[in-house]
Amino acid sequence: MTEQTTVQAAMAPTAPKPKYAHFLGCVMPTRMPWAESAIMKTLPRLGVDITYLEKSTCCPRAGVWISVDKRVWLTLASYNLLQAEQAGRDVMVSCNGCYVTLYEANKVLRESPKDLEEVNQYLAAAGKHYDANVRVRHLLEVLYEDVGIERIRREAKKLHIKVAIHPGCHMRIFQDGHLVRYFNELTEALVDEVVPYGLERMCCGLQANLADREFATYDRAKRKFDAIQEHDVDALVIVCSGCYDQFERTIASLRKKDNYNFDVPVIHLAELLAVSYGIKPDDFGMRYMRTAPVDKLIEKLENSVK
């Protein structure tokens, strides 16, 4: 149990129920409507008070701005965080990349009054102000800690499928590795089997794309696809929109260029959770905008909850 979990557990009887604003980022609302819908429809069923973090802009990309200009990273991240602060909510993020950008920026601003003051000088140009009074939480933390892994294990209907998982590099932000553990345990709670393929830790290649697209495609994403296709799995489960973006682009490019077909559907953990809690795949648009046909997968999922 992490220190944060212990504190929350101790506060549970008296602490007010957390309210969250869902930060969508760039990829989820434009490439993964099924994930956005599954999250927004399922979390209220689990007792999570969730609304959208409205007026959001790019997080911005930590891999670019932290190394180029710290002020830009902190100020543009604050612009997103202050929307939640004004609404009196904490921030919830599913994309690991957006999470790192916003979590780290918030940590710097809460610990450094000097940085916060400088950020507010720039935000004033748009008539905005940020007090750094919100928490940034990952979807996995909300599910595992707030809803509770035991409750999910107890209530969720087991889905009779076998899956591979891709956690993503930024899920390893914390030394205790709790996000990766949460991802593993939550997936295991929902499906028959999580099949190891040996390259779970390998990067999707997203950041390498900025420097060398060939390397990112063939030495990263495709190596994962090759390893996964050697096993009999029904889906590849992710939570990170950045990794999804890279997989979607690479799958399309390999199909066009090399006639290489990765026919394992890439899906979001929230889709499994939604079906497991009684939401029909067609109610969250599971059939559309996919990297591979999902009809067989949907049939298996629907048979599991009949």
Add this chain to the structure above:
Amino acid sequence: MKELYPWRRPVKIPLPSSVKPQLIRHFSIGLLYPVTEELKEARVKAGLDAIPPTAHRYHEAVDDIQKIVKAMGIDKKMGLDMEKMEYKFK
């Protein structure tokens, strides 16, 4: 410093070509990807509003980002003309 290092000059480091269009999208629509007709259809089929409640719907967020970027002076540092959304240095 100039007395010590008379030949030292500020240098313009070129932005990677893969980053340039991303920054233009970030500063002109607020996010990296636009909303297409195919997306609107898929979002409605997913039970969502056709336009997401991000800067795609709230254009004032884009105006705010542009004001902040100009206040920081990074547009000039990058050689980005924010009115034309064009880079000065190709």
